[in-house]
Amino acid sequence: MLREVTEYFILNNFSVSVIGRDIQKLNYFTDKFPGKKTIDLISQDYCDTESFIKAVDTNIKLHGIFDIVISWLHSNANNSLLQLIDVLAKYNSKTIFYHIKGSASSSLAQTKSNLFNNKLDYREISLGFKIENNSSRWLTNTEISNGIIDAYMSKKTKYVVGQIEPTDRRP
Numbered sequence: 001m002l003r004e005v006t007e008y009f010i011l012n013n014f015s016v017s018v019i020g021r022d023i024q025k026l027n028y029f030t031d032k033f034p035g036k037k038t039i040d041l042i043s044q045d046y047c048d049t050e051s052f053i054k055a056v057d058t059n060i061k062l063h064g065i066f067d068i069v070i071s072w073l074h075s076n077a078n079n080s081l082l083q084l085i086d087v088l089a090k091y092n093s094k095t096i097f098y099h100i101k102g103s104a105s106s107s108l109a110q111t112k113s114n115l116f117n118n119k120l121d122y123r124e125i126s127l128g129f130k131i132e133n134n135s136s137r138w139l140t141n142t143e144i145s146n147g148i149i150d151a152y153m154s155k156k157t158k159y160v161v162g163q164i165e166p167t168d169r170r171p
């Protein structure tokens with residue numbers, strides 16, 4: 001779902017690190033952009049908190065601290081999310097941290113927002129839905145990616161892609 005966001009940053013000559021489990025899927029980026037030397041693929045399960053944090057830490061030591069992090073972690077990895085914030089903050093509190101929240105975002109992620117904000121340049125992007133022809137549907141991957149790029153360009157600290165209300169119109 002964040003593939004096109006990743007491509008946006010690659011095409012804009014950012015040095016980009018991508019985390020996912022399946023190296024075949026990750027290879028998509030180096031296959032598509034063979035001329036770009038700044039794509040780092042990290043095959044890692046973010047639910048394995050210890051290995052995940054170690055992988056991030058190693059990446060920072062190799063390439064330097066991230067200017068921007070775009071984070072989409074499922075709610076079963078809240079511990080990894082909190083530790084990710086801590087390891088980033090240890091290096092630099094100026095990292096812009098985009099926390100992508102799905103429609104079923106966990107309460108833990110919501111209540112910890114203030115804590116995040118003290119440590120990093122914390123920004124939230126909520127993924128909503130669309131109402132078209134009086135029926136509602138979830139966002140497409142392209143709409144999600146474009147929304148995240150718009151959020152980045154706008155520099156807003158809170159951004160909603162699509163709409164999150166009225167809640168009784170959720171698909």
Ligand SMILES: NC(=O)c1ccc[n+]([C@@H]2O[C@H](COP(=O)([O-])OP(=O)(O)OC[C@H]3O[C@@H](n4cnc5c(N)ncnc54)[C@H](OP(=O)(O)O)[C@@H]3O)[C@@H](O)[C@H]2O)c1
Pocket residue numbers: 001002019020021022023025044045046047102103127128129138139140141
């Ligand atoms: N409000 C909305 O409209 C809304 C909100 C959320 C999602 N959605 C939709 O729901 C669909 C499914 O979303 P999704 O997030 O489940 O799947 P997804 O879009 O396929 O994204 C999951 C990504 O995270 C990686 N990933 C997943 N679990 C991981 C783990 N434990 N460790 C490391 N990387 C992991 C996956 O790569 P690997 O498999 O290689 O690990 C993949 O790159 C999306 O395509 C989107 O359209 C809509």
